[in-house]
Amino acid sequence: MHTRFLVLGNLLGRSRLGRTAVSLAYGYPHGDARVIVDGLAYHSPVMLSAGFDYNARIISILPSLGFGGVEVGSVTARASAGNKSPQLVRLPRSKSILVNKGLKNDGVDAIIPRILAARIPDDFVIGVSVARTNDSAAADENEGIADYCYSLKALSKAGAGRYYTLNISCPNSFTGELFSTPPALDRLLTVVDVLALARPLYVKLPISLPWEDLRLLVDVIRAHRVAGVIVGNLHKDHALLAEGERSHGRQGGISGAPCRETSTELIKKIRATVAFTIIGCGGVFSPEHAREKLRAGADLIQLITGMIYEGPGLIADIARDYANSPLV
Numbered sequence: 001m002h003t004r005f006l007v008l009g010n011l012l013g014r015s016r017l018g019r020t021a022v023s024l025a026y027g028y029p030h031g032d033a034r035v036i037v038d039g040l041a042y043h044s045p046v047m048l049s050a051g052f053d054y055n056a057r058i059i060s061i062l063p064s065l066g067f068g069g070v071e072v073g074s075v076t077a078r079a080s081a082g083n084k085s086p087q088l089v090r091l092p093r094s095k096s097i098l099v100n101k102g103l104k105n106d107g108v109d110a111i112i113p114r115i116l117a118a119r120i121p122d123d124f125v126i127g128v129s130v131a132r133t134n135d136s137a138a139a140d141e142n143e144g145i146a147d148y149c150y151s152l153k154a155l156s157k158a159g160a161g162r163y164y165t166l167n168i169s170c171p172n173s174f175t176g177e178l179f180s181t182p183p184a185l186d187r188l189l190t191v192v193d194v195l196a197l198a199r200p201l202y203v204k205l206p207i208s209l210p211w212e213d214l215r216l217l218v219d220v221i222r223a224h225r226v227a228g229v230i231v232g233n234l235h236k237d238h239a240l241l242a243e244g245e246r247s248h249g250r251q252g253g254i255s256g257a258p259c260r261e262t263s264t265e266l267i268k269k270i271r272a273t274v275a276f277t278i279i280g281c282g283g284v285f286s287p288e289h290a291r292e293k294l295r296a297g298a299d300l301i302q303l304i305t306g307m308i309y310e311g312p313g314l315i316a317d318i319a320r321d322y323a324n325s326p327l328v
């Protein structure tokens, strides 16, 4: 289904007629849900989160759905076929998806021209999520840092993407979450600082760590040239799934409803300690869920699973609700 959506989205995004038709059916054409974050103007506070348009195939259709932006990727330095199938399993009773894609993508060099060719209005933001290549050539920490930097430099040189995210929290990769410990993250960010990127840089956090451990990561991030965090990635706790869908022994992180409360609580805790940008992500299925995250301290919202279960009308519903009463 994901593949079919991408093929259709790509087709519709290619023509003005396709974009107009989708906009009439689902769009949110008014400008009053606009938000500005780190100097970037978003048509609405809702973005498509990383992992849906991982190969930058459907960017051009997304403004017609009311999105304020998309996070393309995660992209990696080398192309990767990802993990063995099944890479995605729908868990409808839990309103979740079991994700075991393992960073499947065409590689940063193939994806850059697609980002540059996207037809988008000025108030639609393309961010690019950068991860470490998931293949058997992945070696030690230094090689991992070089891998991240290769993608960041390629994107920056091409002028592709208006912000970048470091995905340090992909739960299903060859070398594991190597950069999710404070010392390793510090070493990665120290090297990335030297790149002096001209675009905002965010770090996407794991949500399955205890708060005491996550707080140490936030402390590291604050000491570097990082504009904020995305809270957060997939949950690892399969016990949160409905009975019968607990995926005994199955690999993968879980999205959607099981992430909602954890991510919102973490946003609150992080907001109490920092003033930088927080992008709230995890289990947004309604305008009220978006408001909960904004009230907790998020500046923007990202989602995937809510759109899959509730349909693409959800985006305009959130934008309309926000426009009617932006003071959350």
Ligand SMILES: Cc1cc2nc3c(=O)[nH]c(=O)nc-3n(C[C@H](O)[C@H](O)[C@H](O)COP(=O)(O)O)c2cc1C
Residues within 6 Å of the ligand: 049, 050, 051, 052, 054, 073, 074, 088, 097, 099, 101, 103, 129, 167, 204, 232, 233, 234, 254, 255, 256, 257, 259, 281, 282, 283, 284, 302, 303, 304, 305, 306
């Ligand atoms: C199919 C799928 C693929 C994903 N791939 C990525 C990815 O490549 N990089 C990333 O940072 N997050 C990835 N994620 C996590 C999402 O970006 C998001 O953090 C998570 O799904 C929680 O949001 P949701 O409940 O709105 O889906 C993926 C999620 C899904 C459902």
